[in-house]
Amino acid sequence: MTQSYDLVIAGGGPSGSAAAWQAAQTGARVVVLDKAEFPRDKPCGDGLTARAVSYLQKMGLAEEVGAFHRVNRVTVFSPTRWELSFPRRPGMPDHGHTVSRTELDALLLKHAESAGAEVRQSCEVVRPELDECGRVVGVVLKSGEKVLGDAVIAADGAYSPIKRALKIDSQYNGYSAIAIRSEMHADREDSDSLDIHLQLRFRGDQLPGYGWVFPMGGGRFNIGLGYVNSYKNWQSINATQFLGEFLHTLPAEWNLPPIEELKKNRSVRAWRLPMGFTAWPPWRPGVLFVGDCLGAGKPASGAGISKALESGLAAGECAIAALTNGGPDDFTNYAQRMEAAWGREYRRGRWFHKLLGYPPVANAGIRLIDNAAFRDRMLKALYKKAQGPQHTY
Numbered sequence: 001m002t003q004s005y006d007l008v009i010a011g012g013g014p015s016g017s018a019a020a021w022q023a024a025q026t027g028a029r030v031v032v033l034d035k036a037e038f039p040r041d042k043p044c045g046d047g048l049t050a051r052a053v054s055y056l057q058k059m060g061l062a063e064e065v066g067a068f069h070r071v072n073r074v075t076v077f078s079p080t081r082w083e084l085s086f087p088r089r090p091g092m093p094d095h096g097h098t099v100s101r102t103e104l105d106a107l108l109l110k111h112a113e114s115a116g117a118e119v120r121q122s123c124e125v126v127r128p129e130l131d132e133c134g135r136v137v138g139v140v141l142k143s144g145e146k147v148l149g150d151a152v153i154a155a156d157g158a159y160s161p162i163k164r165a166l167k168i169d170s171q172y173n174g175y176s177a178i179a180i181r182s183e184m185h186a187d188r189e190d191s192d193s194l195d196i197h198l199q200l201r202f203r204g205d206q207l208p209g210y211g212w213v214f215p216m217g218g219g220r221f222n223i224g225l226g227y228v229n230s231y232k233n234w235q236s237i238n239a240t241q242f243l244g245e246f247l248h249t250l251p252a253e254w255n256l257p258p259i260e261e262l263k264k265n266r267s268v269r270a271w272r273l274p275m276g277f278t279a280w281p282p283w284r285p286g287v288l289f290v291g292d293c294l295g296a297g298k299p300a301s302g303a304g305i306s307k308a309l310e311s312g313l314a315a316g317e318c319a320i321a322a323l324t325n326g327g328p329d330d331f332t333n334y335a336q337r338m339e340a341a342w343g344r345e346y347r348r349g350r351w352f353h354k355l356l357g358y359p360p361v362a363n364a365g366i367r368l369i370d371n372a373a374f375r376d377r378m379l380k381a382l383y384k385k386a387q388g389p390q391h392t393y
Ligand SMILES: Cc1cc2nc3c(=O)[nH]c(=O)nc-3n(C[C@H](O)[C@H](O)[C@H](O)COP(=O)(O)OP(=O)(O)OC[C@H]3O[C@@H](n4cnc5c(N)ncnc54)[C@H](O)[C@@H]3O)c2cc1C
Pocket: 010, 011, 012, 013, 014, 015, 016, 033, 034, 035, 036, 042, 043, 044, 045, 046, 047, 048, 049, 052, 123, 124, 125, 126, 155, 156, 157, 158, 160, 161, 179, 180, 181, 224, 269, 270, 271, 272, 273, 290, 291, 292, 293, 297, 302, 303, 304, 305, 306, 308
């Protein structure tokens, strides 16, 4: 059996749902295929930045987002403790939220469906379908069924089978972080702060990465860490054991469960987090890459949900515009959008990641950040930049 659509979206995470929601508004025939049965979990820190909140608001989900646990500040331990507020940016919220991905992703997928997209769950995509010229014209499911479309959006995450089958290698060669997290109860008050621990050491080396403690509300906390693979010994790190060691550095009075117990209840999960555009240009004839499949995560922080939403919304809009006007052979409009929004910052981010992969540089970097005078200058510049002109999706 073969079905045909205007737009086939592989993956119903935040990037796929945002793309589907955006494209379905135009009346296009859109299908979202996801291998999971929702609600499903996704290893994540569950933190929504102010920018992520703003995209959810634009998608008409302000009320739902308002009910999530609210966070008003970031507390950094470098190891000196200091605080950051969310920058005030025109038209943007001055706060973030936390929410389990089980809840967020189910909400987004439902939202795409309400906008008119067809959603098919438990539908695993194994590869793209190509025409004789090598253009992507659909996908093939594990069942053997072909789902054809004028264009395909690959939103199938960090381990994208579509990208793998197309042998996409970025000329930019962005980076991946390995990130691991667990959710647990802590004997402490609920908090409105995203806590970031910058000092993360392995065999005496400062890692390019950080640990986090994010409040989920109701006494629950998402605790995890991530490090970038520009560090030469990253493969020697046992991420689970490393998370256990990080838990030991947190206040003993929180009575956090030992890592062995967390492992038993299966709440410890690691995942890859691609950053800095690992597929560029972000399209090939017939297909556009979004979210983790594109490596859209922000190099400075690894924040990926806002970038998944942003790239998804942009791809949904650009795909329909290109199909309406020129056809599926050229999605340069999408590349231009992504380049204008993040090109410069991501180029700088890739360069920084490379540099911070050298332990002497990372060691010097953390000492600088821990210096109050340097930090004040850096923060002033960052806040000034945040007040500057904003791009929309
Ligand atoms: C441990 C960890 C912590 C993180 N913490 C944060 C955080 O606090 N805040 C933040 O902003 N970002 C965070 N991120 C990044 C964020 O989780 C990702 O950037 C985001 O999930 C990307 O969304 P996506 O839709 O592109 O991909 P995903 O959320 O991975 O969704 C991909 C979807 O595709 C489906 N899929 C996969 N393969 C197939 C297939 N073959 N066929 C059909 N469907 C398929 C999956 O089932 C899934 O539903 C974190 C990442 C990690 C690993």
